[in-house]
Amino acid sequence: MKASKARVCAAVVSALVMVTGAETATAYKLYTQEQIDQFQKSVAQNDPEAEFNLALAYYSGNGVKPDKKQAVALLKKSAEQNYLMAEFYLGTAYNEGWDGEDKSQAFDWWHKAAQNGYVYGEFNTATCYHDGVGVEKNDKAAFILWQKAADQGYAPAQFDLGNMYHNGEGVTKDDKKSAEWWQKAADQGNKDAKEALKNISK
Numbered sequence: 001m002k003a004s005k006a007r008v009c010a011a012v013v014s015a016l017v018m019v020t021g022a023e024t025a026t027a028y029k030l031y032t033q034e035q036i037d038q039f040q041k042s043v044a045q046n047d048p049e050a051e052f053n054l055a056l057a058y059y060s061g062n063g064v065k066p067d068k069k070q071a072v073a074l075l076k077k078s079a080e081q082n083y084l085m086a087e088f089y090l091g092t093a094y095n096e097g098w099d100g101e102d103k104s105q106a107f108d109w110w111h112k113a114a115q116n117g118y119v120y121g122e123f124n125t126a127t128c129y130h131d132g133v134g135v136e137k138n139d140k141a142a143f144i145l146w147q148k149a150a151d152q153g154y155a156p157a158q159f160d161l162g163n164m165y166h167n168g169e170g171v172t173k174d175d176k177k178s179a180e181w182w183q184k185a186a187d188q189g190n191k192d193a194k195e196a197l198k199n200i201s202k
Contacts, residue, residue, distance in 0.1 A: 031063030043074070048083035051075070055086070059098065068098040079109060088113040088121050095134075107134030114145060122149040123157050130160075130169070143170030150181060158185035159193045166196075175200075 031039075036057065042050030055074035058067045072093050078086035091109035094102045107128045113121025126145035129138045143164045149157030162181035165174045179200065185193035 029062075031057060033063065036063045043077075046077070046081070048078040048081040048086065051078035051081075052083055052086045052089070055089070068093075072099040079112075082116075084113060084116050084118055087116070088118055088124075091121070091124065103128075103134035105134075114148075117148075119149050119152045119154050119157075122146075122152075123154060123160075126157070126160070139164070139170035141170075150184075153188075155185040155188040155190040155193070158182070158188075159190050159196070162193065162196065 036054075039050045039054040039057070043054055051074045054064075055071045055078065056062070057064050058074065059071040060066070072090070075086050075090040075093055079090045087109050091106045091113065093099070093106075094109065095106035107125065110121045110124045110128065114125040115121075122145045126142045126149065128134050129145065130142035131137070143161070146157045146161045146164065150161045158181045162178040162185065164170055165178035165181065167173070179197065182193040182196045186197055
């Protein structure tokens with residue numbers, strides 16, 4: 001039941017897809033030139049939301065020529081103004097190597113988003129702590145952050161929290177609690193949790 005180091009990349013892809021679908025869907029509508037011009041005017045005034053939106057436009061080639069380096073530069077400007085979504089995406093950019101891979105920077109920015117209560121930031125930071133990617137391995141810290149994300153109803157975190165209880169990582173082993181958290185994740189359709197429950201019922 002232990003998560004592998006490959007889980008970090010899987011977590012990032014999952015979180016990125018979910019975030020863009022739920023909270024920044026407008027950033028993936030086809031922009032008109034007028035909208036791009038407005039973003040650029042707002043960016044000139046250091047508007048963090050405009051910096052974030054234009055960054056995603058450059059990343060996806062939406063209304064502008066794709067330019068991941070420019071996307072990272074704009075994300076950085078936005079994140080440095082404490083724009084939460086930019087903090088998370090900047091971590092993703094560093095993890096995926098949009099303009100050079102840097103796992104330590106990825107961790108730092110996800111951690112900042114986590115400190116601001118962002119569930120996907122909490123989840124990815126926990127995964128980094130658990131797998132020792134971009135930061136020294138720390139199961140207790142991973143447990144605490146997965147707990148926070150699980151308490152917000154995020155099914156993958158509920159599954160991983162169940163793993164921590166099952167394996168006694170960062171917390172005293174407790175099969176009853178592991179089953180409870182797997183059940184919560186399974187109730188939301190999490191396939192890994194359903195498989196875990198099936199295995200312990202054999």
